Amino acid sequence: DIVMTQSPDSLAVSLGERATINCKSSQSILYVSSNKNYLAWYQQKPGQPPELLIYWASTRESGVPDRFSGSGSGTNFTLTISSLQAEDVAVYYCQQYYDIPLTFGGGTKVEIK
Amino acid sequence: QVRLVESGGGVVQPGGSLRISCAASGFSFSGYGMYWVRQAPGKGLEWVAHIRFDGSKQYYADSVKGRFTISRDNSKNTLYLQMDSLRAEDTALYYCAKDPFYHGDYLYYMDVWGKGTTVTVSS
Numbered sequence: 001d002i003v004m005t006q007s008p009d010s011l012a013v014s015l016g017e018r019a020t021i022n023c024k025s026s027q028s029i030l031y032v033s034s035n036k037n038y039l040a041w042y043q044q045k046p047g048q049p050p051e052l053l054i055y056w057a058s059t060r061e062s063g064v065p066d067r068f069s070g071s072g073s074g075t076n077f078t079l080t081i082s083s084l085q086a087e088d089v090a091v092y093y094c095q096q097y098y099d100i101p102l103t104f105g106g107g108t109k110v111e112i113k
Numbered sequence: 114q115v116r117l118v119e120s121g122g123g124v125v126q127p128g129g130s131l132r133i134s135c136a137a138s139g140f141s142f143s144g145y146g147m148y149w150v151r152q153a154p155g156k157g158l159e160w161v162a163h164i165r166f167d168g169s170k171q172y173y174a175d176s177v178k179g180r181f182t183i184s185r186d187n188s189k190n191t192l193y194l195q196m197d198s199l200r201a202e203d204t205a206l207y208y209c210a211k212d213p214f215y216h217g218d219y220l221y222y223m224d225v226w227g228k229g230t231t232v233t234v235s236s
Contacts, residue, residue: 049208049226051226093157095158097219101172101175102163104160106157
């Protein structure tokens, strides 16, 4: 199984500041023939289901604010919130879909400092 | 709009069975693969199962293989998860979710999620 490891487990960021979340896969999730990284990011606000933010590691889902961006390739990926807003308080998860079983990272809780 | 509504959760004794459902609306259900994903209390997300858009192929996490069965009725726009031989560690909020690609040929990410139904396995 591909193990997804997120860091940090939690972080507190001031409003308007940048938040950076890391996700590392235990093996490459870059499909060479298509040059696509099989990685998605989700946001889960308290008491709500997850919502898709990013897929193919860097493609923003329709309707997602452009302060959210994804980057990285191979085994190392980053979700960046460029200017944290109050409504961004949530747990963020990465997920690989390169191989079965589909696996998620353990989550990163983002709070306001 | 696209909507997924889970139902059928409840309290069941260890070793018991339960079937949960997911009613889909707002999209062509028969054209999309579907997922079940669960979240134990206070824990992260765990993929459980996937079924191809036409029901011809199913995939399972090792933790549920041989005990859970995913199925769908495209005439009723409904996804199911039959859970047998339930264990305490199956206690979780179960979400159904939709595949992003029409007639997708593999497993991908989940672009729409329901609100979930709670399954509690306890004596």
